[in-house]
Amino acid sequence: MTAATATAEAVEEFLRKCEASGDEAYGAFRSVLEKLEDPSSRTQARVFLSDLQKRVDDSDECLNKYHFRIQDVVLDQYEDSCPIMVAGFSALTILFPSIGYQGRKKLTMMVIPSIFIPEDWSFTFYEGLNRHPDSILKDKTVAELGCGNGWITIAIAEKWLPSKILNPNPDAMSKIITENASEEFLYSLSNYCALQNxxxxxxxxxxxxxxxxxxxxxxxxxxxxxxxxxxxxxxxxxxxKGTDTENSxxxxxxxxxxxxxxxxxxxxxxxxxxxxxxxxxxxxxxxxxxxxxxxxxxxxxxxxxxxxxxxxxxxxxxxxxxxxxxxxxxxxxxxxxxxxxxxxxxxQVNVFHYTGHLTVMLLQEEISVFSDQVIRWVSRFxxxxxxxxxxxxxxxxxxxxxxxxxxxxxxxxxxxxxxxxxxxxxxxxxxxxxxxxxxxxxxxxxxxxxxxxxxxxxxxxxxxxxxxxxxxxAELSITETPNSGLIHMDVDQSFLPIPSLVKAAIFESFARQNMSESEIDVTPSIQQYIKSNFGFPIDINAEFIYADCSQSLFNKLVLCCILEGGTLCFPAGSNGNYVSAARFLKANIVNIPTESEVGFKMTEKTLVTILETVKKPWVYISGPTINPTGLLYSNKEMENILTYIIFELYYSILNICPTIFSMVIFLQQALENCGWEVVQSCSGVSMVAKPSAYLNKTVKISRHSAGSGEKTATEQIKLDDSNIREAIVKATGLCINSGSWTGIPGYCRFTIALEESEFERALDCIAKFKSIVHVVN
The missing domain is CATH 3.40.640.10 (Type I PLP-dependent aspartate aminotransferase-like (Major domain))
Structure with a gap:
């Protein structure tokens, strides 16, 4: 056996260990680090790392399969340097400068993904530091905040030669992160935006x-x-008076x-x-x-x-x-x-403030700044x-x-x-x-x-x-499932590309600070818009109700209905989120039946019949585009039913977005090819379909361990309107809404406001579910 063959086999064995879990990958890298620290095995370990880097690449596939990634961070012009092998502050991280393209120096990192991966802002932060002379931190004591996996600390030590770099809170870090900390705990520590109590x-x-x-x-x-x-x-x-609850x-x-x-x-x-x-x-x-x-x-x-x-x-x-x-x-x-x-x-955040960059950095012996301007410590909002x-x-x-x-x-x-x-x-x-x-x-x-x-x-x-x-x-967003990479066609959120004008407006809103109250107040603009576009006179004392999203604003209307002793009338085929919210708020609700022959539209005849039996009706209608079916009311239909309604203006975007139009066609074809009865969608970003080919059939679904993800058992589900959503999620990872959400028995809702790659995965999931049911039956 040649040396090259032995090294290749060692690399494959190393990858097999890493593939098992993040904890196994951590243990494997610990052994590599020990060999790097030992002079007798350092050369062999360095050769092994080079072969490993050639075997894998810097990609999400390597990250997902082997639980680690080899990533280059380009630093600065260099003259000469020696390898550096360190254990990062929060996880095992092996870094060693090497020669990159265009004569630049770089750090090559091996990072375990379940802990801390360098974020984009950290590179921007380092880029700002890198614009200043080498003497700025030389022989000084530095406390670096938010070190992540420690790569910036190593870069600072390599370039600016401070006397030492302090962990800002060593006692806390030693108690939070221990050598035997599990992969799950370290992930929960880094995933600070997740639901953790x-x-x-x-x-x-x-x-x-x-x-x-x-x-x-x-x-x-x-x-x-x-x-x-x-x-x-x-x-x-x-x-x-009367705090007794017996009759309350x-x-x-x-x-x-x-x-x-x-x-x-x-x-x-x-x-x-x-x-x-x-x-x-x-x-x-x-x-x-x-x-x-x-x-x-x-x-x-x-x-x-x-x-x-x-x-x-x-x-x-x-x-x-x-x-x-x-x-x-x-x-x-x-x-x-x-x-x-x-x-x-x-x-309120305490920061160093000066002309130019804005950075939070503490230096023990003296304050060093990256500008000739005077520094002041401020508390700012x-x-x-x-x-x-x-x-x-x-x-x-x-x-x-x-x-x-x-x-x-x-x-x-x-x-x-x-x-x-x-x-x-x-x-x-x-x-x-x-x-x-x-x-x-x-x-x-x-x-x-x-x-x-x-x-x-x-x-x-x-x-x-x-x-x-x-x-x-209520069919709320699905977050707990053994499947990874869920595709959400069940939420009222748009994942479509953001127009450049919107991006610019968001950037400007964050770039500007210390704006006056008059600049923040949107009421005058809304008043002018209502007056110029609808001709409604606006009293200067009129109250405006604001909300962050349409759902929150709708709930404020529901509360107004409740205060007046009214009854909310929902056509079958309405937005299920709104219906659930009204029930939660304890509103009186009446359902208005709709028929498939007219595309589940509310007709004038049906509305009149219902209103004759309801006291103080508040009628909800989604128009001119019907959510979730995607159908349209004509002008004449709208004129006939515009009485006592809560009007949700849901604009059509099919005529201005060819991408959405093609997505509607592709989704309809995929559903019809897989045995779904589709209601033709004319507008909006959703459609409904009936799983006719699947009802009363049986599908086998594998159960997996929540910890290891390994298959533990197989369950059989006889499909009906009540469990079709659960079966599709467990079998494919595709999230949709069932008939209990749409209010139309037997019809499921699919939203198409997805990124292109996610939409293609959703189409594959629809075909996959058909194949599973076909095999069983």
């Missing part, structure tokens, strides 16, 4: 209102500073405003025994955790759910003030009856109109229910807001939770706390009956 809401006000609607308590005590946006009919004075309706919800002072709040809780408490905390009480602990104890004793708001005391800063609640969370597990609300209302809120709970049932509630009532919190603040949290929150427990310690403490709570607490209310009914039956 944290629910993201558009704002603090939305989080509070949704929590109250989820529980629908007979009596709730809410901090007087947090009631401004609650429905006025909920609020009452401290003097109330679930629709009744009473909120008592209370002062923001823990001792007064505690007295009210003991006397009134509310089912839900939403409290803030005073400035003088926020420094320590004693007030929080007192509230936890008394609410547990009387059987109240506690939501504590810390928004006014939370700073997104690397030098935060003392926060008693965060100190408590660092050393204790949050009890099951309690949750923490954090709205980013202060929106970052995008004051870009608010999000977080609700943190250790109780799985509560945070899952809250995540479903916000999806039903608000849609999805803007991704821009989530990602923007996700980065800030990732970089800065570790400074405030320096003593966090490991995953195993948290589980141990949770079990102990649960046993103690059962012994000391009074029984608490659960979720309202209407909430449970809606959350169990």
């Amino acid at each position: 944290v629910v993201v809401f558009p704002s603090r006000a939305v989080a509070i209102e949704n929590a109250l609607r989820l529980f629908s308590p007979r009596l709730a005590i809410v901090d007087e500073h947090l009631t401004r946006h609650l429905p006025k009919q909920w609020l009452t004075s401290l003097t109330i 309706s679930e629709h009744e919800l009473t909120v008592i405003e209370a002062p923001r002072q823990s001792d007064l709040m505690v007295e009210l809780i003991k006397k009134l025994k509310p089912q839900v408490v939403i409290s803030g905390i005073g400035d003088f009480e926020a420094v320590t955790s004693s007030a929080f602990v007192h509230l936890l104890d008394v609410t547990r004793e009387v059987g109240s759910h506690l939501f504590l708001d810390i928004s006014d005391h939370f700073e997104l800063s690397s030098l935060p003030s003392s926060n008693g609640v965060l100190k408590y969370l660092a050393g204790n597990v949050l009890p099951s009856h309690a949750a923490v609300i954090c709205g980013l209302v202060k929106n 970052v995008y004051s109109d870009l608010e999000v809120a977080f609700v943190i709970s250790e109780e799985e049932a509560i945070f899952k229910a809250l995540s479903k509630t916000v999806e039903v009532l608000e849609g999805t919190t803007a991704l821009i807001s989530q990602n923007y603040y996700g980065c800030l949290f990732h970089e800065l929150l570790a400074f405030q939770l320096a003593e966090r427990h490991t995953h195993k310690e948290v589980q141990k403490h949770m079990n102990i706390h649960r046993d103690c709570e059962k012994a000391k607490s009074t029984e608490m209310i659960g979720f309202s009956r209407s909430a449970i009914s809606v959350l169990n039956s």
Whole structure:
């Protein structure tokens, strides 16, 4: 056997080990690192790495299959250098400078994907540093924030020769990340935007209102500073009569405003025994955790759910003030009856500010800057109109229910807001939770706390009956499945290419800061638009209701209908998200039947019949394009039914977007070829079809282990309207909506607002499902 053959076999054996899991890949690279550190085996190990790099390439395929990637980071002009082999701060990372094209120096990295992969912003950050002379950091002590896998630290050490580079919080990092940390734990640490006991809401006000609607308590005590946006009919004075719940309706919800002072709040809780408490905390009480602990104890004793708001005391800063609640969370597990609300209302970040670049960097011995301009340390507000809120709970049932509630009532919190603040949290929150427990310690403490709570607490209310009914039956976005790479044709979001004008507007909105209130206020523009385009006179005192998405705005109309004692009338074949939201809000609902012969349109004859039997009707119609069927109302049809309706203007985009038109044709052909009865779509970004060829047939689906992904068993499913969605997801990873969502028995909804590659995968999934059913039958 030649040396080349032996090396090739060693490379293949190494890849087989890495293919098993990320943990196995980590172990394999640890052995390589040990050989690199040993002078007697260093040459052999370096040759092995070169052969390995030739065998694999820098691609997502290598990342997904072998759980690692070899990636080059081009640094700067070079003269001469030696290899550097290091273990990164947060994961095993092997880096060694090498000669690249055009005479540039580069770092070649082997990175394990389940931990930290260099992000685009890190290269931009390094590029900014690289524009300055080599002497800028020489012989200085540097603390580098957000090091990721450590590549920037190595690059700084190589180019600028500081005396040392400090880990900004070594004690916290040593406790968070250990040598034996599992792949799942490290992934959860890096995946800070995922659902991990944290629910993201558009704002603090939305989080509070949704929590109250989820529980629908007979009596709730809410901090007087947090009631401004609650429905006025909920609020009452401290003097109330008849707190007995025996004859009360679930629709009744009473909120008592209370002062923001823990001792007064505690007295009210003991006397009134509310089912839900939403409290803030005073400035003088926020420094320590004693007030929080007192509230936890008394609410547990009387059987109240506690939501504590810390928004006014939370700073997104690397030098935060003392926060008693965060100190408590660092050393204790949050009890099951309690949750923490954090709205980013202060929106404040401490930064170095100077002309040119904006960078957060701490130097121990002296401040070094990348400009000749004078530096000043400032506290500034970052995008004051870009608010999000977080609700943190250790109780799985509560945070899952809250995540479903916000999806039903608000849609999805803007991704821009989530990602923007996700980065800030990732970089800065570790400074405030320096003593966090490991995953195993948290589980141990949770079990102990649960046993103690059962012994000391009074029984608490659960979720309202209407909430449970809606959350169990609504077809929400699918996130938990053994299949990876889900294709979402079941969500009302557009993944189509963004026009360049929109991109420019988004960039400008982030590039500009310190805008005046008049520049942010959109009301004058809307008033002018309504007056010039529709001829409606606008009273200067008219109230405008705003929302982040159409779903949230629709819910505000539903609340208006409820206040007037009206009844919502939905044609069969309406947007299932809207129907679920109306049911969650406890609106009176009447369904208007539609027929397939007229494309599931609501006709004037049917509407008149329904309105004769309904008091104060509010009729919903999606027009001129019908969502989800994609059909169109003619002008005459619209004129005949434009009475007492909630009008959702859903513009057609088929006439202006040839790509969408071709996608409609391809999807229709794929469905028809696979035995689906398709309703011809004329507009919009969705269509409906009936799985006629699959009903009452049996399909075999493999079950997989949630941990390893290995096949564990096979189940048979007899297909009908109630399980067709579940069967398609399990068999192919394609997410659609069933007849329970569309309101049309037997007809499923497909959205086509996908990226081109995702759309092609969706077509393959449709064909794959046909082949599976065909094999069985």
